[in-house]
Amino acid sequence: MNTNSNEAVNTTVVTAGDQAYSWGVFLLVASMRRNGMPHPVVVGAMDWTDKMKNLVLPLGNVTIIDLPRSRQCVACQKPTMMASDAVKTDWSCWVDSDGLFVGDCSEWLAGNDIDEVRIKRCDPPPPDFTPENLSTWKQDVERFWGQSLPESRYATRVQSGVILIHKKWHPFLERWAVQIKNVLPSDVGILMKQGTAYHQTDESVLSSLLCFDTDAPRVSETYKFDGHTDKTRFYAHFGYNPKPWQMWNTYASRWREEAFLTVEWLVENGFVKRNEIPLPLRRSWWPFYRCIAPAAPWAWRAIKLKRKIFKS
Numbered sequence: 001m002n003t004n005s006n007e008a009v010n011t012t013v014v015t016a017g018d019q020a021y022s023w024g025v026f027l028l029v030a031s032m033r034r035n036g037m038p039h040p041v042v043v044g045a046m047d048w049t050d051k052m053k054n055l056v057l058p059l060g061n062v063t064i065i066d067l068p069r070s071r072q073c074v075a076c077q078k079p080t081m082m083a084s085d086a087v088k089t090d091w092s093c094w095v096d097s098d099g100l101f102v103g104d105c106s107e108w109l110a111g112n113d114i115d116e117v118r119i120k121r122c123d124p125p126p127p128d129f130t131p132e133n134l135s136t137w138k139q140d141v142e143r144f145w146g147q148s149l150p151e152s153r154y155a156t157r158v159q160s161g162v163i164l165i166h167k168k169w170h171p172f173l174e175r176w177a178v179q180i181k182n183v184l185p186s187d188v189g190i191l192m193k194q195g196t197a198y199h200q201t202d203e204s205v206l207s208s209l210l211c212f213d214t215d216a217p218r219v220s221e222t223y224k225f226d227g228h229t230d231k232t233r234f235y236a237h238f239g240y241n242p243k244p245w246q247m248w249n250t251y252a253s254r255w256r257e258e259a260f261l262t263v264e265w266l267v268e269n270g271f272v273k274r275n276e277i278p279l280p281l282r283r284s285w286w287p288f289y290r291c292i293a294p295a296a297p298w299a300w301r302a303i304k305l306k307r308k309i310f311k312s
């Protein structure tokens, strides 16, 4: 199997997060270096402390771009970040900062068809893929770009945790960014209200374009990053809240061994001191966090609500 240590790296990994996700970015980039993935990384950092920047930069080949403070979810910056001048390679791969690479995924990061975007199709189609929402998507694509396909190209939408795309699609990324600006509220969080056409925010807008834009990249048949192609090389996504550096939830717990190994690699190689590691990421605290994992989503919501009340 070809792991491309001898081939020229032609893909930049692009990610972003606010300070609350900075440990996620640190883990993600660490997982790349630990698994022998030398790819350049561009990080969009919203409101990061210098301390966090100085933890991530020594991992090497990392460029940090300060993002303007915004109440809008950082994920809305995806298209702008992916087309950033800081990306010097032909291919750009967005990777969510709440996950890590297991094994050497260099082969999946290497693009081979410039007309294709490598991204995950939802299977089966999710509940928000309704005729009503599709008709809103079609109308919006037509309204903003002057034309649209009469019918959707696909019978499902995509998930935008990982997106590999060639630089020839910068105009498409630009359309995605403009449409985000126009159809999403400027203070939108991770999700919009259930039942709205853009419930999954940036992901829904991207799907509207992939389905109806007349000049869109083709969605790949295989995604490869989910372990179906090779169960030793994939991207492990820490789904749901809270995230592992905050508390372990039951879903994300399945990836804990990878997270612990990544953190231990960071300590062994002098990238972080043991006492700087958030408690949930320390193996010794697992018995405690395992006990509270089933209640973690509620505990986390209560903590967030308390913060919101006392902040405003």
Ligand SMILES: [Mn+2]
Pocket (backbone or CB within 6 Å): 096, 097, 098, 161, 237
């Ligand atoms: Mn995510």
